[in-house]
Amino acid sequence: MTLPDALYDHDIDLSPLQACTLAIIGYGNHGRSHALNLRDSGVGKVLVALREGSPSRGKATSDGFDVVSLGEAAARADYISILAADEAHGAIWTDHVAPNRKAGQGLIFCHGFSIEYGLIDPPADCDVILAAAKGPGGAVRESFVRGGGLTGFWATQQDASGQADDIAKAYLKGLGCGRAGIFPTSFREEALADILGEQAVLVGGMCALARQGYETLVEAGLSPLMAYIDTVHELKYIAELIHMRGIAGMYAAISDTAEFGAHGVEARIADAVKPVFEDIVSDVTSGAFARRWVADFEQDRAGLHAARSRAAGHELEATGRYLRQALGLE
Template sequence: MSKVLYQADLDLSPVRERTVAIIGYGNHGRSHALNLRDMGVEQILVALREGSASRETARTDGFEVVSIADAARQADILALMAADEVHGEIWREHLLPHCRAGQVLILAHGFSIDYGVVDPPADIDVVLAAPKGPGGAVRSSFERGGSLIGFWAVHQDASGQAEAIATAYLGGLGCGRAGIYPTSFKEEALADILGEQAVLVGGICALAREGYEQLVASGINPIMAYIDTVHELKYITDLIHERGIAGMYAAISDTAEFGAHEVEDSIRTAVRPVFEAIIRDVTAGDFARRWVTDYERGRKHLYAMRAKATAHPLERTGRLIRSADARRKEPLAWL
């Protein structure tokens, strides 16, 4: 494995000596701005669209808020922390017309560069500085004295300093407390998207829904079905997070472990072609094209899929169970 950098290995001056514009003040943008300031970066601008609901939050947090075009004119480092689907529009309309040679574009996801959504001129540095995890955790782990693991990559190195800036930016987020690793835009984009589509979000939700529907169709009480296929996910993912998959297996009952080992192979065989199709779809850029096109058409497909998912009967069952949990103030795992 390539060299891992920790906080003591890092020189933060390439970022501390520059003006940093954080474009977007959502989950990542806000955490980045707060962590960078706490780590001694003094010149920070928060760049928001006109009428942004985040303007007040950024001002209350003590940051100067500017337009995105002004950020492109004033800052040395442009950290594009807006939602991925708007990167193309922000880049074409607000950044590209005002950016200049010698600036640095930082992204937190490989998406926009690897799939050609953003096409920067050759005279700027383009780097990836990706703390791996949700934006809120970038801040909450930092406040607890820890951090998320960070990954960096260089797409363009016009200044000869791109690597130093990418690693300094991650150091400014505190990621050197957990470790900073090299990657590529391609690797980060595929890993992130495959992970969320096939496993962490799409995969888990598909298995949970299928399990719930099969149990209810077999005449099982929906409350029981929900607890055994959805609600208890938390206990298992907490165990995996703390101890790994083998550690989770060691912690559960032998009955659960015996049955789970027996069916793992057949489930993997069934989903393998689906996973392979997802990898082809993502690698070819087809997923990125579909998502950006849907965004440009008013997110109609996203909203239709969201409405269908929200109307699923298991949501009502889940609300009942969560309200019982809240009344008891203890988990219902004993049911």
């Protein structure tokens, strides 16, 4: 197995970005953190671009940024970092950026979704850059303020300026990723890894296992409280051990009874989910998932809202609330 070498701050020159006007579209978790970190790192001029009536305008203004419309950002900036919700990228591009954009303006993304699955079809005159700080947006700022950073991944899909690689690396350095390590990737790799990870393992997979475990114990006659503690509430402790020590390290830190039993069933569970995971890979790489999600977004997210209410209505949520109240967590 070969793993790529990391780049660090001392390997990267920030100056290509220091000469630029950069507009950041969106002031959510990533947008705010990118804008603050890049400004603190000395990037030339950072504008924040928000939609009409945006609830984020007050926060961006009080953080000291010039807030402009999406059209003005497209007209003024050398690079636009699109940090709005992925499913809205197609409409943002078609309605605001494409009709107003300064010739040669480069595009920067922190997730491969909208380029890889065709929501945006960029013209040939622009750099198309992925600069992904891997983690939630809030952590991009928190780690930077503490003097650290998140792992960064960069890719260039188009290099019209001849400096796209340098801009990508400088952008990640400005976010603080050069303190942790910066690695090459591709839009395709980042998009599939991120989406498969969240659907199959971190969110969809984990919730399915937890919910199934809870239901199986309750059907076997156990109290919902006991079932909840052992299948949902304690996930945090195992996740923390894996984060800090890896899977083998987690196994070494738990009881031998738990370890022996878990090794015994891991393969059976893996065999059962493998075909589902393979289906997810096809669904994502074919673009079918992206098309479904954009279609739902265009229907005011009706499917998402329905799924959200079904999840919130599960009996397990009432058990969880009872436990958290008893523990003083809510």
